[in-house]
Amino acid sequence: MEQRKLVKHGGSTLMTSLPIHWLKDRGLEKGDSVFIEEEGNKLIINTEQPLKIEKVSVDITRLDRTSILLCIQSLYRFGYNEIEFKFKEINTTHHRKAKKVNIPSVIHYVVGRCIGIEVVEESSNRMLIKYITKETREDFKTILKRIFLLLKETADCLLEGIKTNDLSLISTIEKKHDNISRFVSYSLRLLNKFGYPDVKKTCLYYHVIASIDKIVDVLKYNARDLLIYKKKLHPETIDLWNQINKSIEGYYELFYKFSLEKANELGENRDHVKNLLNKKEESIPKKEIILLTKMIQILEIILDLTEFRMGLEY
DSSP: OOOOOEEOOOOOOEEEOOOOHHEEEEEEEEOOOEEEEETEEEEEEEEESOOOOOEEEOTTOOOOHHHHHHHHHHHHTTTEEEEEEEEOOSSEEETTEEEEEEEEHHHHHHTEEETEEEEEEOOSSSEEEESSSOOOHHHHHHHHHHHHHHHHHHHHHHHHHHHTOOHHHHTHHHHHHHHHHHHHHHHHHHHHOOSSSSSOOOOOOHHHHHHHHHHHHHHHHHHHHHHHHHHHHHHHHHHHHHHHHHHHHHHHHHHSSHHHHHHHHHHHHHHHHHHHHTTTTTOOOOHHHHHHHHHHHHHHHHHHHHHHHHHHOO
């Protein structure tokens, strides 16, 4: 923590200077306005100007497909406006499919999952990505609501697919995951660049959104497993799956209409599903037990999210 002295100005005013790098990173100059908020023994200085994180260059030569995806996504979420990727080889490994894939095609795929960025330069060993859209702090709440609605839609779509054993419907989950990922990445980018108006809640919102991302991943991976399994699921499996979906709906309700009663119901449902699964282990096929065990991760994530929603309320 940097210490700065107060300097007397005029008869009764005390002043201090602001760090020059903080001002430069946000493009603030003489005459611009900032907002000051009291919080206990702190004064929080805020601005509507986004954090200006301009350029970064990364050599991705030795990275596999998944690592390249994560690298691009993380730099985008962090807030960089210009990202250069260099690579000495044109191909990389896609371990899940056990094959070689073209690095530029991987980069184009990930760019398609990020709002506002485009590939602006491309050669045999280099690609340049730039952010070309103007973002605003006001986008955040709208995007967050959309993420919740898309999550519910995706969970309901997967449940309908297993009820009817509609493999074509289940196969749509992958695209739905990618669409939600676009909005998740954009909302995290907004938080990194602007923060949340109530500064102390920024990390709580970040955690909530990142955790929703994990829930969508669980749905995606289970959809992949279901497409391999192909069989119609046991009625008791579908019933337990439906109970898990109820917690997704319940958390949406808790988030936008908070009550301690709703929070309590989420904890009860988590324990109910886990206990019921233990009782049904002998009657449900082993492969479906594995699928349900993976799905139960969602209940644990939601219980964690419930704690953070309480933090946002109080």
